Amino acid sequence: MSNEDNEVDAGAHTGSTDVEAVSRRQMLASVTATTIGASAFAGRSVAAPVRVDGAVGDARDTDGVAAVRDEAWVETDVDTDEDDESDRIHVRVSRPESTDEGDQLPVLAVASPYYGEQTHSDATEEMYYDRAIGPSASAGGDGAEGTTAGASEARAAAGVSENRRHSVGDATGRADAFERRYLQQGYAIARISSLGTARSTGCYTAAGPPTIEALESVVDWFNDRATAYDAPTGGEAVTADWTNGRTGMIGASALGELANGLATTGVDGLEAVVPQAANIGQYGLFRANGTPISVVPDGSPGMTDLGTWVQASNAQRPDCERWTGIVEDGQDHETGDYNDFWHERTFLTDADSVECAVLLTHAVDDPIVKPNNVADWYETLGERDVPLKLWLHEGGHTSPRGRAWEALLDRWWAHWLKDVDNGVMDEDPVTVVRGGPSPAEDSPETYEEWPVPGAEPTTVRFGPGGATSGSVTMDESETGTESLVDDPSVLASDLVEAAESDHRLRYETPPLSESVHVSGRVVPSLSLSFDEPTVVSAALVEYTDSGAEIVTRGWADPLNRPSYGEYDAPLAYRESLRESEPLGPDEQVNVEFPLQATDHVFESGSRIGVVVYASDREFTLHPPGNRSVELSLADSAVDLPVVGSESALAAAMGDETGDGTATDETATDETTTDEPTTEPTETTAASTDEEPSETTDRSTETATTGDNEPADGTDEPSGATTSDGGPGFGVGAALAGLAGLGGLLHRDADDGD
Template identity: 30%
Template sequence: MMKIVIRNYWVVATFLLAFQWVTHGQMAEKASPVIENGEAQVVEAFSDPSKWIRHDLWVETTFDSDGDGELDRMHVDVTRPEQTDTENLKLPVIYESSPYYAGTAGMDKGIFWDVQHEIGEAGKPRKHPEVTRVGERPIISNSQIRTWVPRGFIVVHSSSPGTGLSDGAPTVGGDNESLAPKAVIDWLNGRAKGYTERDGNKEVKAYWSTGKVGMTGTSYNGTIPLAAATTGVEGLEAIIPIAPNTSYYHYYRSNGLVRSPGGYLGEDIDVLYDFIHSGDESKRARNNKVVRDTEMKNGLDRITGDYNDFWAKRDYLNDMKPMKAALLMSHGFNDWNVMPEHSYRIYKKAKEMGLPVRIYYHQNGHGGPPPLSMMNRWFTRYLYGIENGIEDEPKAWIVRENDKKDDPTPYADYPNPEAEYITLFLTKGAPSKGELTTLKAKKQGTETLVDNYSFSGTSLAKAETTEHRLLYVTSPLEDDVHISGVPKIKIKLASNKPAANLSVWLVSLPWSDALNTKITDNIITRGWADPQNHSSLTESKPLIPNKFYEMEFELMPDDQIIPKGQQIGLMIFSSDKEFTLWPEPGTKLTVDLDETELILPIVGGKL
């Protein structure tokens, strides 16, 4: 039984009190969680690590993903206050799962796909590294523990299928990666079996769990909470995914284009498979044959980049119908690894479903959790059931450009409800700069760029004149301009070859190279697309040389204030050295300026 001490009396709730008799007939109060101002507080009785109980076990799942004829078991560890034994205290659980806990493959250059080849051709064969498993029982990970155990939560970790001491095969977004954490949550609620040994029959019960579970984690570790939530598992009350990959297609492709995540040129889903495959060495050959060399090889399609059934099965947006968990999303607008569209698309859908949702955005790169107070209030509300008023707070919290990450600005929603789309048109100016204006000029004709991957996007944006990009800029801004939402581009273009990369950057000029330059100073947002997919994401068609095609696609979501005096620039180019394939230089893209538009979401609707 559990007592919760509440120090803010405006909270209305009923709680059970538990006491125990001690020597001399005196009544002593048991150690209990303390809630103050809607947050779980650090409790001295829970704060001594030497008194924490730490143990591990294996939870039996409902699947056999390594094909050995036995249901896979997931390796799980538990860290809990001693009072869960000495005082029969039951507490809620903070749970993080990962494929990374037991070690990963090295980042040898050969592990990645070669990107220096023509679009539509296969790259050179790549290396398949072996992962050397690390870690000692009973500790799988120490993440989350020092934050949450002293505040009256139990912390649980698990290694995902085919990693560490967990059975199974890594599938990188397959169903088993959703069902594995579901099984652990079922065990925490008494609906699945746990065992003291990987191959043993001695059961272990989660008698110390209230059954209320919250999940969190960053990147892949942030994907797994969403994966678990899409199963609709009872007991998973709240999740806080941080920079989660919510669609492996959106991670490795962009509007039909083969496009790497930032910082990992040549990565693809089979590369990530090799990187995390730290499970049972005796099962790896079979897993490689079935998963990597068959399912992934046949489905990933680096030739066309089309969206297909393989990718659809690894898109959590398609699986959200059963989801019930309260969702607090966190992401950086300048995360060019797991890009901010990943969180926005899930937040938007969860909101449409009527789920409790909040979103926290900052201006930095990959990772970055919400402020601890925000996370605490989220978990306290949904795991302890404390009516702390969080439902009445603004839906969106955005860290402004010069603010600290723990000091976000509240907004009614994201995108900002005051944002309106405005359309900007192009006037000619190549090879220097054309204009970007709200007034459409007639008969601007066409302008042509020449692809050359050896020039980075940064160098192209800084160049005063170059034939390798087209650049269109606004007049210097008379006032600060607040962009909030998802910019779009409509473009009409032709290629002199059957295939070409298309890259678009939205930049703030003049470009700053100062030592104190912030991540928001130069690049506003970006986007990529395959002109061969101009009419369908699921079917590429070779371009007829020099024939014009129309297409429309979104850039990455953003919320940024461009300061007065800067100019907003639309840069159109072909191969993006840091993200796309590197075909032989020389492909020419011709853009019809009269039929090309940039659509920007501007707060106040005025540029």
């Protein structure tokens, strides 16, 4: 049996957890074993799979639909292994038997790098980069070089396990939910092994330009514009006469990244995509505001970069060794700066070419593919004439769940691939689900846009006392400075919870008299000085009587002097991070950067906290030497995207207004907010003979089985993916040792069907 068959809803429980000790959102994040892979079929073979050698395989009944299995290798226009032969992409097709009688159906496709035995999960210790370095300037600086040397030794000295793989455990769900659902609705299903993976030829480049160009050839084959064969080399030509060429693509995480990338080609025939928990190129996965970051919450001394993934994935392909050098030269781990290498790998540059409809989904507490990926993409596509919808939820690195989601997905495909006039594009384009991947307790709320209407930047400042707890105020700035000492050994969750600490500055509001809705990007603007450069981190925290919950956080390299507010588009801001310069003696530098995008309601009685610290044990470099940082109170502030703007926050804080004056009345008459439309949770899935899966409470149930297997087309293997003390960006201590995304992504499905 293949790994693919075994890795469905793994790890339904993470052990005996004291539920009373963590919040609902913390629990959702720390038991995200209902994650990405649990939500669908993509690439998972059905029971008793049939492997075929030619164009047409045996027909087999799939819940009332006789299905035919095909496979083919599509010839591309790239030659990544430089063997003077065009690389070929392996495609496996499941289609209703009626296509043998002349039916031509649309295709639902999933492209994945995880179908084979060798993936980036197979990285060895020498492939990781030394983390114990400080920020380095791109011109004339004295920063340390980020090399792989010393990472293994540092891990051993720290007593960290050498096993960076995270096992996904035993499967409890059924692997063919997506295929079963959509074969019945009259679609063909195509599973595509991306370039240089599984049984495709060529080299793994992650989602680099050759990989995206190769995927374009597959859609061309569906539309009779490219040639496929029945073998990886040579062979007889295979036609796709079973399809009308209309193609939709869906996938989560790296699979969704491939869907995003294919959309930017503008290839004719690609009608719609559904990227879930997906990045938009690799810079936003491995970098944040000029500094290298860990893909997963991981405190290990060795750090993953794109070079790690490329080297590991190509380890069994000797002709592909050169790609490690290409990536290591381009990624510039030493400075973390944006450059031409990253520029050609970001999809923001080709947004004008997107012609298909796009349905984006993402958890606002995703600790792996951070939410700024979806925020940047939504903002960028929203400026163009692209049919666009957005579904936000909570629960970590997951896909949406529940009947409302499944009904939307059914209607989405029917509208864009079959021209069904079902009104799916006449509804509010934005849905926000609070409390988990599915609307188990609260109904989804819909809006006309995101950030939700009425969200406006509201400036708050800091009052003295950050070593214990200073104030968050809307009054004029305080004078003076406050200091902290970096300590990479301390978890962010411990820093934000500590009543007193030399290693962070904590500021918070008084208890809120009413709830406050924050929607969008929190942007601190911090005036800092350093004895030696270190990473700058900040967290938005909800404080209650029972503890502290990290809502979102972010990281920046002060040598880049990030100034987020000066740029009106995500790509323009990234371009501003191309240069980093050394700090002058006693130089006061302003560091203005966005935290990861969020949509969160602070409950009445809670306190809004902002915590400033230096390195983040789980996500950033670990500069040596306990470097000192000094913050100027007078010149520092934070913009909070508050729904209802200043008047809403002032009312919740009791006696403060936006101009710093006291008042006994709230300013609700001047507050403009968007009242959300509430959708019922018992929405019936449209146009399907299968009963949709039951909605479940993901805070306590983390896996579905049998007919409750979620039915969207993701393929990311499941497993807990959060860290130390908050939703997504901080999670359960039992999972703090999760060392790398790689082990979650091991697949050998192509060898099992």
